[in-house]
Amino acid sequence: MAAPETASGSHRTAGVDVTRMTFDQFLAVGPEGLYKADRPVVIKLPDSVQGLGRDEVAARLAEMTVTLFSEPGDKNHPGRWETRDIRLREFFADERHLTNTGTWHRVVSNIRSSPADVNAVIGFDAEEFFGYGNALYAANLWISHQGVFTKNHFDEFENFNIALEGRKRFIIAPPGVRDYYPRSILRGYGDKSRVFDLDDVDLKRYPKLAAKLAQRRDFVLEPGHMLYLPLGWWHQAESLDEMNINVNFWLKSKKILRRPHVLGVALYTYAYRRLKGVYSYKPTEVNS
Numbered sequence: 001m002a003a004p005e006t007a008s009g010s011h012r013t014a015g016v017d018v019t020r021m022t023f024d025q026f027l028a029v030g031p032e033g034l035y036k037a038d039r040p041v042v043i044k045l046p047d048s049v050q051g052l053g054r055d056e057v058a059a060r061l062a063e064m065t066v067t068l069f070s071e072p073g074d075k076n077h078p079g080r081w082e083t084r085d086i087r088l089r090e091f092f093a094d095e096r097h098l099t100n101t102g103t104w105h106r107v108v109s110n111i112r113s114s115p116a117d118v119n120a121v122i123g124f125d126a127e128e129f130f131g132y133g134n135a136l137y138a139a140n141l142w143i144s145h146q147g148v149f150t151k152n153h154f155d156e157f158e159n160f161n162i163a164l165e166g167r168k169r170f171i172i173a174p175p176g177v178r179d180y181y182p183r184s185i186l187r188g189y190g191d192k193s194r195v196f197d198l199d200d201v202d203l204k205r206y207p208k209l210a211a212k213l214a215q216r217r218d219f220v221l222e223p224g225h226m227l228y229l230p231l232g233w234w235h236q237a238e239s240l241d242e243m244n245i246n247v248n249f250w251l252k253s254k255k256i257l258r259r260p261h262v263l264g265v266a267l268y269t270y271a272y273r274r275l276k277g278v279y280s281y282k283p284t285e286v287n288s
Helices: 023-037 054-060 088-093 115-122 126-130 209-213 254-258 260-276
Strands: 019-021 041-044 065-072 082-087 103-110 136-145 149-154 158-165 168-173 217-221 225-229 234-239 243-251
Touching (some): 019 023, 023 041, 054 088, 054 243, 082 088
Parallel strands (some): 019 041
Antiparallel strands (some): 065 082, 103 136, 158 225, 168 217
């Protein structure tokens, strides 16, 4: 693996540098090696890998149905986003979706059911690359404008996030439960923290977070790089450029059995979303 992590400064709390790997180092350990190490890693993809940018994605997937997430442009807004289905061409055609700082807009579509589109967008054969077989839960295409912020939360999957266009700032912190002051599981927020932004923490109100913040990774994911984000790690992300396009792969892992809180939240949230009709990252149906 890459060189050991060393202490570094960050915005308000000291953390540690994210581990970085060359592509050859990644091939030497493989996805399973990363799962076992259970640490975030940023991998530089080969220069020969040429994923698609805005114009090519818009041309190839114009008629694809995507889900538009809209929410107030406020990092401390406590509510859930609103969603509606649109065509991808509609998203690109409406400047409000790309420039309105008062409302954050992003689109997502789980394109798992169209491997040809997945491979074309990222620039390589995903199945051959990851060898995921039946472990693949989602291959999500994300597109957002500058300033869009994803609040602090965890995922129940192993996560590989590939930046195709634009930069995103991530803050990632180790697994835990009470130290993060989780929100109400009964309302479907069990995977989210009452501390929405790890860059702005009131430690008098949330003192248990101090130890976790000392272990956080704070970095910018650049185009041509891939982030491995382990299952159950807390994280947030902020789009830094005018247009940000990412594809992330969620892979099921038995590691979740060793994190009972993550498993319990995942099962309840899945049922809650089905009952309440909340967006659940179902695969997009491929047009015939």
